[in-house]
Amino acid sequence: DLRALLRESIRDLKKSKPNLSSSALAGVLKIAVSTFGRIENGEVKRPDVATTTSIISACHGEKAVKDVLAKFYPEI
Numbered sequence: 001d002l003r004a005l006l007r008e009s010i011r012d013l014k015k016s017k018p019n020l021s022s023s024a025l026a027g028v029l030k031i032a033v034s035t036f037g038r039i040e041n042g043e044v045k046r047p048d049v050a051t052t053t054s055i056i057s058a059c060h061g062e063k064a065v066k067d068v069l070a071k072f073y074p075e076i
Helices: 003-015 022-029 034-040 049-060 062-072
Strands: none
Touching: 003 022, 003 034, 003 049, 003 062, 022 034, 022 049, 034 049, 049 062
């Protein structure tokens, strides 16, 4: 489930960067604060590719991005 993967990834990022607020972390990821919050709360089923790529890359690295895109965005 993409929604669960992104929520867990955000939680992991927050644990690894405890000195950053949600707003600051969203800024680092170049994601709107409101979108970041909605993803964190599980309110977004399938965010755009750029947002997904940003979160997955920051948390799991570039190789994981390829796998996630292939699984959840097969049209790309």
